[in-house]
Amino acid sequence: MFGLFKKFKDGLAKTVTAIASKTAALFGGKPIDASSLETLEEALYTADFGVETTEEILREIQDAYKKDKSLRGQQAAAIGAAVLRRVLAGSEGRLENTPPPANGNPTVIAMIGVNGSGKTTTSAKLAWRLREDKKSVVLAACDTFRAAAVEQLKTWAARLELDIVASHTGADSAAVAFDAWQAAKSRGRDVLIVDTAGRLHTKANLMEELAKIRRVLQKNDPGAPQHRWLVVDGSLGSNSIQQAKVFHESFNLTGLVVTKLDGTSRGGAIVGIYRQLKLPIYFLGLGEQPEDLQPFSVDNYVKAVFGLEN
Numbered sequence: 001m002f003g004l005f006k007k008f009k010d011g012l013a014k015t016v017t018a019i020a021s022k023t024a025a026l027f028g029g030k031p032i033d034a035s036s037l038e039t040l041e042e043a044l045y046t047a048d049f050g051v052e053t054t055e056e057i058l059r060e061i062q063d064a065y066k067k068d069k070s071l072r073g074q075q076a077a078a079i080g081a082a083v084l085r086r087v088l089a090g091s092e093g094r095l096e097n098t099p100p101p102a103n104g105n106p107t108v109i110a111m112i113g114v115n116g117s118g119k120t121t122t123s124a125k126l127a128w129r130l131r132e133d134k135k136s137v138v139l140a141a142c143d144t145f146r147a148a149a150v151e152q153l154k155t156w157a158a159r160l161e162l163d164i165v166a167s168h169t170g171a172d173s174a175a176v177a178f179d180a181w182q183a184a185k186s187r188g189r190d191v192l193i194v195d196t197a198g199r200l201h202t203k204a205n206l207m208e209e210l211a212k213i214r215r216v217l218q219k220n221d222p223g224a225p226q227h228r229w230l231v232v233d234g235s236l237g238s239n240s241i242q243q244a245k246v247f248h249e250s251f252n253l254t255g256l257v258v259t260k261l262d263g264t265s266r267g268g269a270i271v272g273i274y275r276q277l278k279l280p281i282y283f284l285g286l287g288e289q290p291e292d293l294q295p296f297s298v299d300n301y302v303k304a305v306f307g308l309e310n
Contacts, residue, residue: 011294015268057079085302087275104185111194123193139195140181143198231257238266
């Protein structure tokens with residue numbers, strides 16, 4: 001368990017540093033005061049926690065301070081952590097909580113999002129992680145629009161020794177999805193991960209291509225894809241909320257994967273995204289290696305952000 005906490009702490013190091021550089025004195029052993037609360041407010045906004053959550057944390061610390069003028073930094077950190085736990089209640093997505101489809105059909109996970117969000121690498125890392133959890137997996141290379149996207153997924157599949165169904169750049173992505181489902185079914189695989197083309201949520205033709213993939217999959221299994229996850233670039237912070245809303249309206253998303261958190265100081269945006277959409281967060285991307293795709297843990301996230309040891 002400590003190893004998982006360390007992954008979160010290391011992966012969120014830039015966010016933690018951005019906060020800690022401003023709150024080192026506040027979260028130490030000294031009593032807090034009005035100026036230290038201002039410092040905390042600045043730190044929370046810098047980390048992109050958003051107005052609602054920042055105000056909620058400050059309000060609860062201020063209320064505690066009014067009751068006890070000797071309130072110390074560690075106590076303030078614990079109050080902030082408690083607020084985050086409350087805001088993020090119910091946010092942990094868990095695949096094992098979803099029953100598998102009937103008739104031995106594979107569980108289908110469609111990875112959705114804009115260009116550059118990290119869908120392709122995340123798809124491969126997810127396949128690797130599920131295999132580590134004793135699940136058999138097939139990857140579907142349905143990003144046939146972006147030059148070299150198919151080759152990128154093939155390279156990952158070869159490196160991690162994963163099953164993949166692919167065609168060529170410019171091929172019909174829905175046909176690839178159909179063939180991949182048939183392959184997963186015939187091979188008795190547990191999960192099919194569909195890597196879709198990156199698309200702007202404002203481009204109707206690309207959004208329709210994604211809807212076509214869904215319709216084709218449903219010819220095999222009316223319930224597919226069972227999971228429709230939006231892959232969000234964590235470095236975009238709260239700017240990704242509107243993008244996520246549009247995808248959710250179009251495809252009734254079932255979850256989120258937040259990537260690239262190791263390279264940003266805006267790790268607080270997870271809170272705002274969940275607060276707005278109430279979509280479970282399944283995984284966080286905390287580094288470049290396959291094992292750096294970690295199941296989202298509220299407890300580990302909150303402790304890492306507020307510098308509370310496990």
